[in-house]
Every structure is written in structure tokens, then in C-alpha cells.
Amino acid sequence: MGNRPKGYLTFLAKIWKLAYIKPSVPVFGRFMYKIRVNATTPDQLNISYLPVNAALSVDSLSLPRVILEGMIRRSEHRIITHRCTCRDAWKCKNYDRNIGCIHIGLPTAEEDAAVAHHASVEEAIAHLRRALAAGLVPFIGHVSADNTIWNVSKDRPFTTVCFCCRCCCTNFDYYRHLPPEAQACIHRLHGVTVGVDRDRCIGCGKCAAVCWAGAAVLGGGKSRIDPDRCKTCGVCAQACPQQAICVSVENVEATVNDLLGRINRDVGGLPVASYRELKAQGEEAALSNPHKDRG
Numbered sequence: 671m672g673n674r675p676k677g678y679l680t681f682l683a684k685i686w687k688l689a690y691i692k693p694s695v696p697v698f699g700r701f702m703y704k705i706r707v708n709a710t711t712p713d714q715l716n717i718s719y720l721p722v723n724a725a726l727s728v729d730s731l732s733l734p735r736v737i738l739e740g741m742i743r744r745s746e747h748r749i750i751t752h753r754c755t756c757r758d759a760w761k762c763k764n765y766d767r768n769i770g771c772i773h774i775g776l777p778t779a780e781e782d783a784a785v786a787h788h789a790s791v792e793e794a795i796a797h798l799r800r801a802l803a804a805g806l807v808p809f810i811g812h813v814s815a816d817n818t819i820w821n822v823s824k825d826r827p828f829t830t831v832c833f834c835c836r837c838c839c840t841n842f843d844y845y846r847h848l849p850p851e852a853q854a855c856i857h858r859l860h861g862v863t864v865g866v867d868r869d870r871c872i873g874c875g876k877c878a879a880v881c882w883a884g885a886a887v888l889g890g891g892k893s894r895i896d897p898d899r900c901k902t903c904g905v906c907a908q909a910c911p912q913q914a915i916c917v918s919v920e921n922v923e924a925t926v927n928d929l930l931g932r933i934n935r936d937v938g939g940l941p942v943a944s945y946r947e948l949k950a951q952g953e954e955a956a957l958s959n960p961h962k963d964r965g
């Protein structure tokens with residue numbers, strides 16, 4: 671497994687555009703819709719977005735860093751894809767196409783060096799921090815299709831971490847066209863709340879314009895977030911010019927434990943199983959590298 675021909679990433683970017691064809695397009699639209707729905711079932715897709723603007727008061731680290739850095743440090747193997755396929759497909763002008771996905775788990779050792787860099791722990795963490803600093807929104811979870819795309823044995827699942835931009839991401843673009851049962855495969859984070867400060871909100875509508883889940887809506891000249899639709903990605907908070915939208919975590923430990931427990935089974939076992947393990951990893955790393963930037 672693993673071998674990919676020269677030029678595979680270029681080929682992948684070209685055919686990736688097919689995933690954006692909407693169901694309303696005659697004939698081919700319905701064909702692509704069936705493919706998308708068939709690939710978006712609970713046994714094939716189980717992901718959650720990690721809001722980059724949710725800070726943890728305990729150590730001032732963002733939620734993605736707390737979760738992902740600990741997982742990377744404990745991982746047996748990890749790769750970084752050479753490019754983001756979504757941004758590559760659309761030749762993104764807003765974000766770096768070379769900020770690719772991170773795949774975590776021993777099966778990723780099968781991936782071809784022609785399409786992915788087999789990274790050290792330090793390289794993967796640096797890549798993660800670069801992606802977060804750029805304002806990209808990560809998701810983490812099980813994506814069964816990635817085994818086919820990256821030519822990894824189908825019976826060896828691994829953890830996918832993508833860094834999404836609201837201009838190119840295929841999940842953001844196609845989500846509203848999926849049926850409810852498929853939409854449910856993208857899970858909101860347990861215990862995370864996205865709220866609007868109505869005193870600060872000026873009703874500009876920028877949050878509603880970028881909300882791919884249709885959760886941010888305007889009413890009475892103010893924005894509100896529908897908790898039943900919200901996927902807690904934090905994109906609305908990023909877009910708000912008034913800083914009127916706040917992403918808060920009620921109980922960090924409960925949130926992280928719920929996320930890890932849900933994903934663990936689908937990816938064949940995570941390198942860490944609880945928030946306490948992640949925190950211990952972070953404390954150990956801080957002691958080993960006391961002068962490293964923690965921002």
C-alpha cells in the first residue's frame with residue numbers, strides 16, 4: 671500500500687472540484703449527491719471542529735492546541751500532507767495551500783512520501799501552530815474515505831486533522847445540501863457554547879454570511895446563534911468585527927473526554943484517552959522545554 675504516481679496531488683485537486691457540484695445541477699448533481707451521502711454515514715465519518723478562539727483560562731492555550739499537541743506527542747507515527755486538497759483545487763488566494771492535513775496513527779506509515787511528509791513530533795507541532803496562527807479551523811476525527819484517498823489499508827483507520835478555510839472547505843461548502851442524518855456526522859462539541867453579546871452586535875450580518883451550518887441568523891437587527899444547528903467551529907466569532915461573539919467551554923475536561931471517547935473506537939484507538947493525559951503531556955513538554963513559546 672501507499673504508492674501514488676507522480677502528479678497524484680495535481681490530479682486529486684482537479685477531480686476534487688467534483689465534490690462541490692450541487693444537487694440542483696441536472697444529472698451529475700444528483701450523482702455526486704449520492705456519492706456524498708453514501709460517504710457521510712456514522713461508520714464512515716465522525717468529526718468535530720475545534721474552535722480556535724476558545725481559550726482555556728487554566729493555561730491560556732487554545733482548545734485545539736490542548737487536544738492536538740498532546741495527541742501528536744503520544745502518536746506512534748504521523749504525516750503531513752504536502753498540500754490542502756480543498757485549497758489546491760480552488761488555488762486559494764487567502765490561505766497557504768501548503769498547509770496540509772495531519773494524519774495520526776501507526777497506519778499513516780503506509781502513506782507515500784510523494785504525497786505526504788513523514789514528520790517528527792516537533793515538525794507536526796510546528797505545522798499545527800502555523801495552521802492555527804493563520805486562522806485555519808481544525809477538525810479532528812475519523813474519515814473513512816481518507817484510507818482510499820491516501821492509499822492506506824482499509825482495515826487500518828487513523829485520525830485525520832484538517833485545517834479548514836471558509837473560502838474553500840468542501841465540508842463548509844456542501845453541508846447544507848446534506849440530509850439531517852449526514853449532517854449529524856459532524857458533531858458539535860459537548861459543553862461548548864457560542865453566544866452573542868447583543869450590546870456589542872451591530873447587526874452587520876457577517877456572522878450569518880460565513881456560518882456554513884446556518885446557525886447564525888439575524889433577527890430584530892441583531893445576530894443570534896441557533897444551538898440546535900451550531901457545530902461550534904467558531905468561524906462566526908472569527909468574522910465578527912465587533913468581537914460580539916464568544917465561544918466558551920463550560921467544563922474543559924468533560925468536553926475533551928467526550929470528544930476522545932467518541933472518536934477512539936472509530937480510529938482504532940487514540941494515543942491519549944483523557945484530558946488528564948493530554949494535560950500531563952503538556953506539562954511534561956513545558957518542563958522539558960521551559961523557554962518554548964506557549965502562545
